[in-house]
Amino acid sequence: MSNQGKETRGFQSEVKQLLHLMIHSLYSNKEIFLRELISNASDAADKLRFKALENPDLYAGDGELGVKIWVNKDAQTLSISDNGIGMTRDEVIENLGTIAKSGTKAFLESIGSDQAKDSQLIGQFGVGFYSAFIVADKVTVTTRAATAKSDEAVMWESTGEGEYTLSDANKDTRGTEITLHLKDDEKEFLEDWRLRSIISKYSDHIALPVEILTKDDESSEVKWEKINKAQALWTRSKSEINDDEYKEFYKHLSHDYAEPLIWSHNRVEGKQEYTSLLYIPSKAPWDMWNRDHKHGLKLYVQRVFIMDDAEQFMPNYLRFVKGLIDSNDLPLNVSREILQDSKVTQNLRNACTKRVLQMLEKLAKDDSEKYQQFWNEFGQLLKEGTGEDYTNRENIAKLLRFASTKNDSDAQTVSLEEYVSRMQEGQEKIYYITADSYQAAKNSAHLELFNKKGIEVLLLSDRIDEWMMSHLTEFEGKTFQSVSKSDESIEKLADQESEEQKHAQKELEPFIERVKSILGDRVKDVKLTHRLTDTPAIVTTADDEMTTQMAKLFASAGQKIPEIKYTFELNPDHALVKKAADTQEDSEFKDWVELLLDQALLAEKGSLNDPSNFIKNLNKLLTK
Known part of the structure; x- marks a missing residue:
């Protein structure tokens, strides 16, 4: 038996902040706490089913997997229990005391205390267990891991202020029981009809029976009554699922607060048999650019949950897609390593990728406003696809x-x-x-x-x-x-010269030679251009050379960049170029050339290697 006894621990500061924000921000839709707790119970059952593939003894006793809900009006408590995987003491600390996501702290600080903004952003964060504190002033969790003995259970308790207590407990069955000590003004959640309506609204699609303890008024008999359909939503026929059910299932899958933008439910039979249900969120998750951002689809094999975030079924540039895939062709004991090289995985990945791109193509065609909303959230990720997914490049290009x-x-x-x-x-x-x-x-x-x-x-x-x-x-x-590159097609556009221009150009040949002698090998070439109207000079790169922007990308990634040799192009019609060409005195001429080149480089690169020299030249010529 664990003999760590009772201890009081402080929440990680992020949890404290999240609790405060959640209690105040999501209050207008407080009933979602029940959806979140049932959703967690369903996940716990899924995880037990998966672990039992290797160790069937985990199923011993404890009846059919399910969620049970009951109230005690006298004590003003609402209890939710499951007989899923349960938690050890360490898992309780990790899951209920900390938020193990990098960037959480900065994200929560960025929200500040703007109430209107909060609910949206907290929703992006994923609601989860802590939503219990929206309606309860104390929450008690008793849990026993499936591998533990009855006297190795753990009890977690907190008022959601700043700390929680942990103590040893006894529990006859595996799984987790959560008791909410409801606040005085939340007694509506003790009413049978209220609980039924919430379960029907939010949890109908969960593949686990959700039962409520009811008492027959006439016979006073107490019995468990199943409230939800308890059939996995994706196994049902599309024609009998309404939009609200799809939306609620998305929230269960993703723990997102906002509704999805669009979705696609698809059953494929034949050489490969699988069902996919893919959603495109309406909002980007706050941690989408974090290195450890978890993404991928939930994987089921023959309706048995296998893993969360199976990224093998979605290319990286579509990492915003949420959903699940249920395959009949993969083995039940499939691991991430096997998935990596499996031919079946490759085919499913290709099919899911095509499906998402078709969904987006249809959205772009049918509803440009909604597509624009998608683009504003996820467009940058789609751009990654041009280099990552050669097969679908043409389709991706149409979506840019x-x-x-x-x-x-x-x-x-x-x-x-x-x-x-x-x-x-x-x-x-x-x-x-x-x-x-x-x-x-x-x-x-x-x-x-x-x-x-x-x-x-x-x-x-x-x-x-x-x-x-x-x-x-x-x-x-x-x-x-x-x-910004030299190119024949651009030259062709610019080169519609009159006889007069050709004559002027011939006259300026010595000027160009004089500029070349000053700049030497600092530039690739010097020439006159007719592509400018208001600007005296620009620099361009050859078509086969690295561009300025690419060089900046390399530099920001800490890589050594080859020196770019620019072509210096001067506008013969500009007053400053004419002034420079008329300057006989060598040192003043040199100042003009340096100034015009620095101007062009500054416009191209946004910075100069020697800005003080540029300012010195500019001031010198201004005073003249």
């Missing part, structure tokens, strides 16, 4: 959305299909620019020629965009072209 020079806002709403439909006659390529921010992209000098000609350019400013474009080479037969 961009900001563009056609719109006056940074909202990413333009699809590639729209862009292609608006391309000008004779336009061969899809033009884009990548930059650190939307403003930097929109105001880049590289766009001057395109704005003048009325040619649309896609404005890309997410960190992942440069990486994405290195994988996205063409769409519907049209290739992509960065406007």
